Amino acid sequence: MSAVPVQLHRRSAGRSLDELREIAEIAGPELELAAAEDIVGWAVETFGTRFCLTASMTDAVLAHLASRVTPGLPVVFLDTGYHFPETIGTRDAVAATLPVDVCSVAPALTVAEQDAAYGSDLYARDPDLCCAMRKVAPLEQALTHVDAWATGLRREEARTRVIAPVVGWDAAKGKVRVSPLARWTRADVDAYVAEHDVLVNPLVADGYPSIGCRTCTRRVSPGEDPRAGRWAGTSKTECGIHA
Numbered sequence: 001m002s003a004v005p006v007q008l009h010r011r012s013a014g015r016s017l018d019e020l021r022e023i024a025e026i027a028g029p030e031l032e033l034a035a036a037e038d039i040v041g042w043a044v045e046t047f048g049t050r051f052c053l054t055a056s057m058t059d060a061v062l063a064h065l066a067s068r069v070t071p072g073l074p075v076v077f078l079d080t081g082y083h084f085p086e087t088i089g090t091r092d093a094v095a096a097t098l099p100v101d102v103c104s105v106a107p108a109l110t111v112a113e114q115d116a117a118y119g120s121d122l123y124a125r126d127p128d129l130c131c132a133m134r135k136v137a138p139l140e141q142a143l144t145h146v147d148a149w150a151t152g153l154r155r156e157e158a159r160t161r162v163i164a165p166v167v168g169w170d171a172a173k174g175k176v177r178v179s180p181l182a183r184w185t186r187a188d189v190d191a192y193v194a195e196h197d198v199l200v201n202p203l204v205a206d207g208y209p210s211i212g213c214r215t216c217t218r219r220v221s222p223g224e225d226p227r228a229g230r231w232a233g234t235s236k237t238e239c240g241i242h243a
C-alpha cells in the first residue's frame, strides 16, 4: 500500500479538457448498457495509466471487479482521520489481498491541526468546510495527474445520484468520471459479493449500509433510507466529491 499516490504523480501530460469532455459525452450513451467489467476495460484502454479508482471501503466490489479486468490499478482512499477502525481495517485488508495499489491520501491538516486552526469538532459546526478540507481538496490533489477516475457510485443510492451516467464529464474537476456500477441494484452488489467472496466492511452487517466518517455516520433502522445515517439531523446529503 502506498502512503501517497506515487504512481499518480509520475504520469505524463494528458488530453485537453475539450478532448476529455468529448470522450465522456460520446462514451456515456454508448456504454449505458455495458457490463461493469466492459466499462472498466474501456476506461483502461482509453486512459491507460491516467486512470484510477476511488474507494470508500464500504466494500471492495469495485476494486475487486477492476482488478479482474486489469491488475495493479491505483485505488485512492481518502483517509480523513475520522474513519471507523473497521474502515481502516477494510482498507488494509484490500491492500493485502487484492492486486490493486491502495493509495491513502491525507488532508493538508491533521485533525489536531484543524482543531487548533478552526476549533474542535468543525464537522458539527460546518460540515461543508470540514468535507472541503478533508475530502474534496485531497481528492482533487490526488487526481491531478489522471484524466479519468472511477467510483462505486450507484443510482439507487440517493435521489442526487439517479441521473449519474456510467461515463460523464465532471466539469468542476475537469475529469471524466466513470461509474461502472451506476446501474447496479443492492441485489446486484450482494450477488457479486457472494459469488466472489468479496471483502465487505463489517459495519455493513451492523446496521451501516453507507459508511463515512465515524463522526458523521450513524446506524440506520431496518427499512430506513440507507443513506439516512450520513450527516443525520442536517440537510447535508453529499460530501462534495460527487458534485
Ligand code: SF4
Pocket (backbone or CB within 6 Å): 080, 082, 122, 123, 126, 127, 128, 130, 131, 132, 134, 135, 212, 213, 215, 216, 239
Ligand atoms: S464526513 Fe464529517 S468528519 Fe468527515 S470530512 Fe465530512 S464533515 Fe468532516
